Amino acid sequence: MAKVRSVFRCTECGTAVPKWVGRCPGCEEWNTLIEELDAETRGPSASLLLGPRDAPTPISDVDVADWQARPTGIPELDRVLGGGLVPGSVTLIGGEPGIGKSTLLLQAMSAIADDGVTVLYISAEESKQQVRLRAERLGTLQPTLWLASETSLPHILDDIDEIAPTVVIVDSIQSVHHPDISSAPGSVAQVRECAARLVATSKSRDLAIVLVGHVTKEGGLAGPRVLEHVVDTVLAFEGDRHHALRLLRAAKHRFGATDQLGLFEMTEDGLIGVPDPSRLFLADRRKGVSGSVVVPTMEGHRPLLVELQALVTRSPLASPRRSSQGVDSGRLSLLLAVLAERAGFSFADTDVYALAVGGVKVAEPAADLGLALALASALAGQPLPADLVVCGEVGLGGELRQVSHCDRRLAEAARLGFTRALVPKLGPEPPDGIAAIRVGTLAEAIDAIGIRPDPRPARERAPSQDPAPEDHPF
Numbered sequence: 415m416a417k418v419r420s421v422f423r424c425t426e427c428g429t430a431v432p433k434w435v436g437r438c439p440g441c442e443e444w445n446t447l448i449e450e451l452d453a454e455t456r457g458p459s460a461s462l463l464l465g466p467r468d469a470p471t472p473i474s475d476v477d478v479a480d481w482q483a484r485p486t487g488i489p490e491l492d493r494v495l496g497g498g499l500v501p502g503s504v505t506l507i508g509g510e511p512g513i514g515k516s517t518l519l520l521q522a523m524s525a526i527a528d529d530g531v532t533v534l535y536i537s538a539e540e541s542k543q544q545v546r547l548r549a550e551r552l553g554t555l556q557p558t559l560w561l562a563s564e565t566s567l568p569h570i571l572d573d574i575d576e577i578a579p580t581v582v583i584v585d586s587i588q589s590v591h592h593p594d595i596s597s598a599p600g601s602v603a604q605v606r607e608c609a610a611r612l613v614a615t616s617k618s619r620d621l622a623i624v625l626v627g628h629v630t631k632e633g634g635l636a637g638p639r640v641l642e643h644v645v646d647t648v649l650a651f652e653g654d655r656h657h658a659l660r661l662l663r664a665a666k667h668r669f670g671a672t673d674q675l676g677l678f679e680m681t682e683d684g685l686i687g688v689p690d691p692s693r694l695f696l697a698d699r700r701k702g703v704s705g706s707v708v709v710p711t712m713e714g715h716r717p718l719l720v721e722l723q724a725l726v727t728r729s730p731l732a733s734p735r736r737s738s739q740g741v742d743s744g745r746l747s748l749l750l751a752v753l754a755e756r757a758g759f760s761f762a763d764t765d766v767y768a769l770a771v772g773g774v775k776v777a778e779p780a781a782d783l784g785l786a787l788a789l790a791s792a793l794a795g796q797p798l799p800a801d802l803v804v805c806g807e808v809g810l811g812g813e814l815r816q817v818s819h820c821d822r823r824l825a826e827a828a829r830l831g832f833t834r835a836l837v838p839k840l841g842p843e844p845p846d847g848i849a850a851i852r853v854g855t856l857a858e859a860i861d862a863i864g865i866r867p868d869p870r871p872a873r874e875r876a877p878s879q880d881p882a883p884e885d886h887p888f
Contacts, residue, residue: 449603487525490687496670509651524554534579538589586626657773673714692719701800705792709784710823717826724788740770756812780817782808814838
């Protein structure tokens with residue numbers, strides 16, 4: 415057998431050179447050479463990537479009986495996956511270190527193994543003892559859940575041949591390497607080659623494989639973009655490690671929709687699904703405080719009620735601070751400008767802070783009106799009514815635009831006991847139990863609530879005192 419060697423190929427023009435150089439000799443582009451196995455020296459190992467030939471079949475004769483998704487036993491995960499893991503599929507899940515990816519997968523694989531299904535868990539970053547201790551803490555020890563601490567791809571493929579599992583977990587793909595490639599684990603060539611081999615194995619054996627991936631500082635999956643293209647499903651596991659809430663989204667899903675959201679709460683016993691997230695978000699809400707508003711948002715098909723908070727303080731700086739957490743900073747700056755020009759609320763000499771409570775991120779325009787009213791409430795020191803939800807998009811002219819799924823948003827608000835909703839003029843009728851207050855502009859919305867701007871500069875105002883809720887003019 416000929417010795418397998420690697421070459422460095424340009425991603426722009428395809429020129430191959432025997433060693434890495436900074437500038438491609440073909441197209442003269444910089445930093446475009448990546449390492450890959452030479453096609454002429456792959457030898458018999460290339461047959462794994464090719465796989466058996468699949469003869470053409472009339473589409474009406476295609477059997478989909480074996481294509482049915484296998485539930486993972488975790489409802490929130492199955493919601494995002496569209497029912498579970500599909501045989502012959504490859505799923506990539508990414509998230510920050512310590513967010514709970516390994517915990518979630520270990521719980522899911524334990525639930526699958528509890529039905530007698532053989533599951534192989536490849537731990538490429540932790541020892542068997544570490545995974546065993548976590549499994550004991552989570553109560554996920556199962557006789558059909560096999561564990562291997564391995565980083566070599568050929569050894570992983572041998573383990574699959576020996577165990578013949580139905581589901582395989584590889585944690586993580588950046589730690590797996592192929593000995594025929596000289597570059598370090600996690601490099602572009604290693605990740606691409608190892609992922610391609612695992613995808614070919616999944617398709618040829620009707621094997622469900624789940625890959626764990628690292629993320630970059632910007633929050634995207636680390637490694638080459640081809641990693642996301644070759645897999646069938648890409649999941650993003652998000653959350654703030656300082657909060658218990660975790661969110662699972664599908665960025666790509668060949669077997670279902672990508673607009674579903676799974677919510678989990680991190681506890682001492684592992685990750686627990688949150689069936690009623692709106693009630694969880696509002697559990698610690700303090701009523702009668704200025705700068706607080708409840709906004710009905712949409713996460714996929716799921717309506718969620720989120721509390722937005724704003725704080726306005728005197729600023730000793732020539733350039734006052736503008737800080738936001740869970741709220742888009744660009745939308746915050748836009749709303750501050752609209753409030754100043756269209757409603758008479760000036761924040762020129764104040765520091766402004768905005769927060770989405772609970773560690774969630776609210777980026778949709780439907781939260782514009784709620785955030786604007788929270789800012790006006792914080793500046794004036796007047797709280798909003800406790801039974802009010804606010805929903806609407808704000809334009810640069812101060813006009814309000816209707817938002818999608820307004821009826822579902824208000825139905826969720828009515829379920830949790832809210833009785834009034836401040837919404838744009840155009841839109842569907844609210845459900846029973848909630849009254850709609852329709853306004854056309856941001857200024858009209860502020861007038862309807864009864865908030866009045868203080869004409870004095872911030873340095874001349876006394877610290878605001880929140881009036882009692884029963885004294886609210888609205």
